[in-house]
Amino acid sequence: MIVRQATEADAKALAAIYGDAVLYGFGTFEEVPPSAADMDARRRAVQDQGLPYLVAEVDGEVLGFAYAAPFRPRAAYRYTLEDSVYVSPAARGKGIGRAVLSAVIAACEALGVRQLMAVIGDSGNDSSIGLHRAVGFEQTGVGKSVGFKHGRWVDIVHMQKPLNGGDARLPDAPGITLTGH
Known part of the structure; x- marks a missing residue:
């Protein structure tokens, strides 16, 4: 397995993997799969x-992808990012998600991020919750029935992982320049 930066050439694969999650899962609350061009723009x-x-x-x-984007656009969030991870249905349970998410965590640490x-999506999403727990995230809350998808109400589970000492000390770098996501 190779974990590497995504490129324009990966757009079709990104769209296929994410499109499956949009159409059949609850991990994202999007309901219409984005095109390869849209995924490349993202x-x-x-x-x-x-x-x-x-x-x-x-x-x-x-077979999978992960990224970290700004958690929220306000300046006070400049030390906090939000991860996303998606794996092809055929490759689930084979360590793909853990490998790519672990690499994102390492990259965030190198950037000086303090909270990830x-x-x-979905409090019953045992695979994503388990993956995040396995790499050191802790559950911090549940938003009950905040989405409606595939004919049912869907929760969101909040998880968090401190990086670079988290809040144990004041920041020593300017943080991430936020432009939204």
Whole structure:
């Protein structure tokens, strides 16, 4: 497995992986799959801010991706990012998500990020909750029935992982320049 920066050439694979989550899952609250061009624009928007947008590739095929984007646009959030991770249905349970999310965490640490947030769609999303727990996230709350998708109300699970000492000391760097996501 190779974990690397996503590129324009990955747009079709990103759209296919994410599109499956949109159509059949609750991990995202989008209901219409974005096009490959839309996914590439999203990738560029993250990478243009100097943030990680990574893919996991096996035998030349992209099987998963993860990235970190601004958690919220206000300046006070400049030390906090939010991760997203998606894996091809055929590759789930094979370590793809853990590999690519671990690489995103390492990249966020190198950037001086202090808190990494996960906002996971569906309190029954055991695979994503378990993945985040396995790499050191703790659950910090649940938003009950905040989304409506596939004919039912869906919760969101908030998880958080402190990086670089979290809030144990004051920041020693200016933080991430926020332009939204």
